[in-house]
Amino acid sequence: MPKPSAREKVMDAYEELLIEQGPGAVTLEAVAARAGVSKGGLLYHFGSKDALVEGLIERIGQLGVADREAARNAPEGVVRYYLESSATDVTDDKAIHHTTMATMRLIGSEPRIDVAMRAYTDEWRLLLNEHITHPVTAEIIGAIGDGLYFRASLGVDPSPLLKELTDVLLRFSEKETEPG
Amino acid sequence: MPKPSAREKVMDAYEELLIEQGPGAVTLEAVAARAGVSKGGLLYHFGSKDALVEGLIERIGQLGVADREAARNAPEGVVRYYLESSATDVTDDKAIHHTTMATMRLIGSEPRIDVAMRAYTDEWRLLLNEHITHPVTAEIIGAIGDGLYFRASLGVDPSPLLKELTDVLLRFSEKETEPG
């Protein structure tokens, strides 16, 4: 792992602050302090607070592409990959989860954030539809993933029933993806 | 309908601003302006910004109780009531939806908000479990409702597949709630 650039350290700090304390606590000073740089140092990399939002949007776009690519190549299949990775919690530090949780904190505050988040969920919905024959089943599984993400953002621990839930849904979807 | 008190007009304005522009745009001045009162007038009813948060938490608690009571008495049954009322959109002005959407904007910003929202989803989960025999089925339906709410908060229109989705899930849950 290459040592993170100052720019990346700032973005990481920005995400952490969004997740742990919400948008109200995200001041340039607080982000700079957590990233270990001065306010001036931060502003060299991100010229305004808005530039931080732009950076977050760029990140979730890139990580989303990589994550869906990983799903396509996953030995367990796209559907199981989706359900298992939706069963996260707020403290998950996997890059795509961290960035997604941070982005969720800004929903409703920035139209561009809403667009990026809708794009993220839409892309997943398309991918699920490629791998599940019945559209209603795909819709159900997509909505459950969104629900699990929402619960994670609320600080709810993943349900102990999650493994069974995944198995039930997989049987449900596989039955319908078989020919005949 | 009794004419709304100034206090209620302020809370309504507070919710509207949270939903439409997010927490960053919610200043005492903006809330007062939308409610049609002065900043001083607002502060007579809510002595601080924090008091607005308290008011919102109180509201979602009361409306949640009333909504679940309505669900218990609904002729279509608790499960269908839950799924159909989860299929909302951000502009829904039914009181419980309006308040829930506003509350979602503050998730992660205020610990008391997170507690209140978890209480809200937990109470629904308990109620669903009273009416669905198989816990995994209850968990699936609960998660779907959360997912539909999350999508609504994102500004996604309710899925055109929603009616079919509800029917599939109801057959699924009813099959398991019959004795045998």
Place this chain on the structure above:
DNA sequence: GTCTATATTCTGATAGAC
């Protein structure tokens, strides 16, 4: 590339008139 110091604007909250 990173820092300190400063200018400017905004926000929450108080005091007191009506």
Place this chain on the structure above:
DNA sequence: GTCTATCAGAATATAGAC
């Protein structure tokens, strides 16, 4: 109960040294 006027603190952003 509602308003205007005002203040103290905080936040974004700029300027310029190193």
